[in-house]
Amino acid sequence: MKTKQLRDRLLQLFPQDQVFTDELSRLVKGTDAGLYRLIPKAVVRVDSEEEVIRLLGFCRTENLPVTFKAAGTSLSGQTISDSILMEAGSGFEFSTITDEGRTATFGCGLTGAAANRVLMRYRRKLGPKPASINSAKIGGIIANNASGSSYGIQHNSYNTIRSMRIIFADGSLLDTADNESCRTFIASHPQLIAEIEQLHNDAVSHEAIRKKIASKFEIKNTCGYGVNSLIDFNDPIQIIQHLMIGSEGTLGFVSQATFKTVRDAPMKATAMIYFPNLREVSNTIIPLRSCQVSAAELMDRNALRAVEDQEGMPGELKSLPEGAAALLIDTSADDEETLLSQMAEIEEKLAHIKTLTPIRFTTDKHLYNLYWNVRNGLFTSAAATRPPRTASIIEDVAFRAESLGDALTDVRELLVRSGYGNAVMWGHLLDGNVHFTVFPDINTPEEVEKYAVFMEELCELVAVKHNGSLKAEHGTGRNMAPFVEKEWGGEIHDLMRRIKKTFDPANILNPGVLINDDREIFIKNLKRIPEAHPIIDKCIECGFCEVNCPSKNLTLTPRQRIVAYRHLAEPEASATKKSKPIQKQVKDISYPLEETCATDGLCGLACPVRIDTGKLVKELRWQQNGRLANRMADIIAANMAGTTSLLRGLMPIPHYIGKSVGYGIMESVTKGLYRLGDGAFPLWTRHTPSGSKRITQNIFPAGAPDAPVAVYFPSCITRAMGGPSFGYQEAEDIPQKMLSILRKAGYTVIIPEEKNRLCCGMAFSSKGFRKQAQKKENELNEALLKASRDGELPVICDMSPCLLHMRETLDKRLRLYDQVEFIHDFLLDRLQFTRQPVSVAIHTTCSSTKMHLEEKLHRVASRCAQKVTLPENIDCCGWAGDRGFFYPELNNSALAPLRDSIRDATEGYSNSRTCEIGLSINSGIAYKSIVYLVDKATT
Known part of the structure; x- marks a missing residue:
């Protein structure tokens, strides 16, 4: 079916804003965190179960495969498609808390972090704690049986699920918490139920199969289907429910799930323990499993070396010998006595194991955060230092406790022998679960072949030699699908094939994932990673940045902007665009790529490799700014006093009119002007500020001769439009209020003499006017140094964005404070508060x-x-x-x-x-x- 025909058919079923068939949307929405690239024919956002059923019906009729996507943080190629991609929309972002937080129901579109924020007030949390929890959504956490640093065997989705609502390939819906729904489903699906019962009988009646399944799931395992459900349960509904966990969207769609939550004890302690080698640290796994341990995070010497030079890291990291390893142990309790007892027990149980330093727990919040910063910075630092054009691949294996030391030694030797000796290794020790990074250049056939050979040897080592899990918590996807049979053997692999056939006989749900006969699928459809721009070249397309992005539901997310820009930077893409310069191609998609980016930098905080996509956008704006735009910026920069004075006079006028004719009429007129000007005129609303009063004084003395002194810099925004708007009861503007507070606190206030022409430069910088921004920064820097006596006096700014820009660009001698920070740090004890x-x-x-x-x-x-x-x-x-x-x-x-x-x-x-x-x-x-x-x- 051609794209236009497909779009027309889908628009008969869904609103226009939920169907995406243009080239840009299909490219960027079709991306996940894995190393593979497929471009979907169409992307459809669904916001209800009814819409899911409708889309599945269309796909069945047209025999079009469909893949479900939540956050797209999957690492093994689970959420990409060259057919129909179904995105879970905001209609699935809901929660219901029951039994004082002991159980909780979440929609599949809610992030794990959002779920935990809801549970926080009950001192509860989700059992699964993947590293991607801030971005990963409930649907993805279930589909991959994600776990993370919590003791995954006990607290993963499989062991904490209580019920779910499932939509199957045939469009039927099952609510496992509703007895009537279960009876109806059993009656309407006799063949499926019979096959589930037969699968159960075949698994439990064959002693060797039953024992192997039980043994394999004594450690973390997400390789293949969760066949442990066949032996753990007799009830076909419970088997179906637990088969859905870890099924990666190949058996059905889970729209919501109810979990048993986990206690989040308030008192926490941690210890960073150093060992001479991986074998010694591996010896702690068995004794620790008998203790109350919240997390036990393993880090090898390469991992510690990756972070040892970063600011704030413990000094002892640099002195560790080659081959050393560390273990970060976390324990928590409801009271201090219990916490101390748990710490003592852990120290006692590990006393016989050789360590490089004594075991010391701390409850100090600063040290606690410092040690976790070491752990959390591992992948960040390793991925940020990888060579250009290389992919960042995180492998994920698990071993039994008794073989962990030998297995890790073998894995390290394989990495060195395969040319990946710089790999960083870390993991969740309680589960024998270890991650490591490799950075192949998947742009060249030679490097792809090298990676393929490594994977073949790794699978032999893990699955055969050490009887471990090829995928402990990252899911099978396309990455490990060819090796599932190697781990499980032919008989159990046949059970998995029957499971897929039972649930999805037409093979329309995420085909090629988890079960795949193509032995080379793991090295096909690999992403190309060009050197596009130094600001973004370290991006691993994980999607962690997306959850904070203000444009995520409007145009593009930071990850999607990077994917788009990389595509434009590829020679092949340029050739298809008749060799347009990249600046021209960027301009063609400027609205989603650049114009609707807030450049707020929050993406950089969430990014594992600290990429601020806003910096790329500012760079693009700088490249796009023409001579006329720069001339206008020059005029404004040189005439800031006149500009603020003009705005100060103009801002009250619409409010005068609005009060006379009614704000509703005034807003209708201004909206009309905005639309008529097609963005040339700014949109005015009743909440647009009125003007500020002109500040005529430079010094506001306190009554006492020994009064403290502070410098106050009213930003150009508050000098021009810091006045009240609709809904304000006060007539005073922000500078007047700031001066009032400082006067109450007994401060003498100095305002820079040339205040009217001063600006921090942020407004120019965000639009890509670098020269003009630097001019204003230099002027402000000189004025504030003079007013503050070269930094002796504190400086307050009344706009937090301006203050941050000042901290980033001005002289470090200046003591710069946001209004909130100054009030908190200096005034709380000098003012009398009445709530x-x-x-x-x-x-x-x-x-x-x-x-x-x-x-x-x-x-x-x-x-x-x-x-x-x-x-x-x-x-x-x-x-x-x-x-x-x-x-x-x-x-x-x-x-x-x-x-x-x-x-x-x-x-x-x-x-x-x-x-x-x-x-x-x-x-x-x-x-x-x-x-x-x-x-x-x-x-």
């Missing part, structure tokens, strides 16, 4: 997140208001400086959940005047600067 009888919502801006101000904002707000709400699942607001005026759809998309998340809050507060505009528009309450709340609550 106001209000419920308020607060918003942590992107810049505040980067500066780690979340807790300080919450503490300040909590001193002022009786109830403080931090809306869940709200990250960047998407206003992005002035982008919200010209691309309001970005702001609306980013804040779509906000109105339902503010709960009973009647007021909102943040620390960026522009962000507060979009927050007000999308919440239904007026958001203001936090200084308004502090001023109201203090004397």
